[in-house]
Amino acid sequence: xxxxxxxxxxxxxxxxxxSKVDIVAAYPITPQTIIVERFSKYVADGEVHTxxxxxxxxxxxxxACIGSSLTGARVFTATSSQGLALMHExxxxxxxxxxxxxxxxxxxxxxxxxxxxxxxxxxxxxxDSGWVQIYVENAQEAYDWTIQAxxxxxxxDVQLPVSVNLDGFIITHCMEGVDVLGGNVIAEFLKTRxxxxxxxxxxxxxVGALCFTDYYFEFKRQQVEAFSHVxxxxxxxxxxxKGVSGRSYSAxxxxxxxxxxxxxxxxxxxxxxxxxxxxxxxxxGKKVGIVKIWLYRPFPVDEVKAALKNVKALAVFDKSISxxxxxxxxxxxxxxxxxxxxxxxxxxxxxxxxxxRDIKPSDIEHVFNEALETTKTGAVKQETLFLGVRE
Amino acid sequence: MAATVTExxxxxxxxxxxxxxxxxxxxxxxxVNCLLCWIYCxxxxxIRQEKxxxxxxxxxxxxxxxAHECPKQAIKMEEEQK
Numbered sequence: 001x002x003x004x005x006x007x008x009x010x011x012x013x014x015x016x017x018x019s020k021v022d023i024v025a026a027y028p029i030t031p032q033t034i035i036v037e038r039f040s041k042y043v044a045d046g047e048v049h050t051x052x053x054x055x056x057x058x059x060x061x062x063x064a065c066i067g068s069s070l071t072g073a074r075v076f077t078a079t080s081s082q083g084l085a086l087m088h089e090x091x092x093x094x095x096x097x098x099x100x101x102x103x104x105x106x107x108x109x110x111x112x113x114x115x116x117x118x119x120x121x122x123x124x125x126x127x128d129s130g131w132v133q134i135y136v137e138n139a140q141e142a143y144d145w146t147i148q149a150x151x152x153x154x155x156x157d158v159q160l161p162v163s164v165n166l167d168g169f170i171i172t173h174c175m176e177g178v179d180v181l182g183g184n185v186i187a188e189f190l191k192t193r194x195x196x197x198x199x200x201x202x203x204x205x206x207v208g209a210l211c212f213t214d215y216y217f218e219f220k221r222q223q224v225e226a227f228s229h230v231x232x233x234x235x236x237x238x239x240x241x242k243g244v245s246g247r248s249y250s251a252x253x254x255x256x257x258x259x260x261x262x263x264x265x266x267x268x269x270x271x272x273x274x275x276x277x278x279x280x281x282x283x284x285g286k287k288v289g290i291v292k293i294w295l296y297r298p299f300p301v302d303e304v305k306a307a308l309k310n311v312k313a314l315a316v317f318d319k320s321i322s323x324x325x326x327x328x329x330x331x332x333x334x335x336x337x338x339x340x341x342x343x344x345x346x347x348x349x350x351x352x353x354x355x356x357r358d359i360k361p362s363d364i365e366h367v368f369n370e371a372l373e374t375t376k377t378g379a380v381k382q383e384t385l386f387l388g389v390r391e
Numbered sequence: 392m393a394a395t396v397t398e399x400x401x402x403x404x405x406x407x408x409x410x411x412x413x414x415x416x417x418x419x420x421x422x423v424n425c426l427l428c429w430i431y432c433x434x435x436x437x438i439r440q441e442k443x444x445x446x447x448x449x450x451x452x453x454x455x456x457x458a459h460e461c462p463k464q465a466i467k468m469e470e471e472q473k
Contacts, residue, residue, distance in 0.1 A: 096394075097393045098393040159392070196392065197392070197393075197395045197397060204399040205395055205396060205397050205398075205399075206395065206396035206399075206401075207393065207394075207395050207396075208394070209394045209395070209396050210394075211394050215394065219392075219393065219394055222392060222393075
């Protein structure tokens with residue numbers, strides 16, 4: 001075991017280095033900057049044999065990644081917020097052309113007003129772009145999931161781009177102890193990418209051919225099929241990863257759900273705070289639990305249903321707003337997942353942390369108490385709770 | 392997958408002649424074989440013969456550039472009949 005002090009960004013860069021990526025094309029943006037800064041240092045110091053493409057924008061960064069990925073290369077990039085928004089057009093092309101690119105996304109609020117701090121507005125705005133989405137809780141998970149992401153993306157039954165999302169500043173800039181694996185262990189775990197098709201002057205192929213009313217729909221249906229394979233592949237990859245690291249991953253992680261009557265469902269770093277609060281409340285005899293979503297796209301419907309089957313009240317945390325919708329993105333997904341279940345919990349949505357607004361243990365305790373109250377009254381006091389806002 | 396075409400030169404298999412609304416007709420008497428139509432045709436659908444040109448109707452989309460460029464008015468565009 002080798003424990004190194006690293007920020008989340010450094011952990012992602014270190015994982016990309018050990019994953020022996022062939023090409024990195026990226027543009028720096030706070031709070032992702034350290035990822036590409038570290039990686040360019042590896043290149044300058046000769047620690048990696050990666051081609052590093054300096055580009056003038058994120059649109060060009062992802063375009064260069066797509067071109068490189070189509071040659072059969074293992075490709076990594078990273079961005080955040082406005083950079084991700086600028087990539088939006090190319091994100092659909094990366095997934096439509098089935099490029100297994102792995103991208104670190106340092107989640108950050110979107111302008112206006114301009115803000116550099118963490119929330120999930122950036123990736124939630126691109127959630128239908130055909131990218132697999134993983135949200136991590138801390139630097140260790142950022143490291144572990146970046147490595148696993150390459151295996152999932154490059155699997156022959158998947159062939160989709162994967163984003164590894166880490167909360168801006170809370171994870172990207174906080175120094176933690178990260179247990180890193182040996183380079184040869186990762187090389188053995190990942191192996192070399194085996195593309196189904198590649199751009200090759202010796203054996204030419206055409207990519208990005210025009211498809212009108214006659215074929216476009218079928219190619220979109222194929223992407224749906226690829227998404228249906230993700231969870232199975234993830235479970236297989238996670239099992240193998242456990243063998244080399246001792247750490248267990250799957251689509252979701254639960255705490256206290258075996259007997260919880262009131263629960264919180266959330267993504268990312270919030271789960272750490274929520275777990276600590278739940279731990280304290282459980283010690284007081286309160287039946288509370290948490291469900292953390294690691295894999296947000298494809299949404300793990302069956303796992304979420306199973307985890308929530310005995311819960312009476314549920315608070316779903318959203319770190320972004322879906323303007324004009326009844327709920328935030330995550331809450332809409334949970335409500336959809338549960339609508340076919342006869343015995344389902346009373347659900348309310350908690351919108352929190354926008355623009356990096358801090359969420360304190362006392363805030364989460366308040367939500368647990370609201371949920372516990374709902375288990376007694378059977379009624380939800382407020383369908384949407386804006387937690388920590390002044391109004 | 393991903394609309395990838397795995398074989399080079401396969402556009403020959405995709406005949407575009409049925410896109411045509413107007414059909415170029417060559418008057419062999421008027422044609423002087425200057426080959427301006429052959430140069431201008433965007434679909435390489437002009438076939439060179441010994442003394443005149445012919446049209447490859449499998450790929451001609453009927454754009455009419457050949458008829459427009461012909462200095463001898465040897466190519467007339469006729470409406471396609473259903």
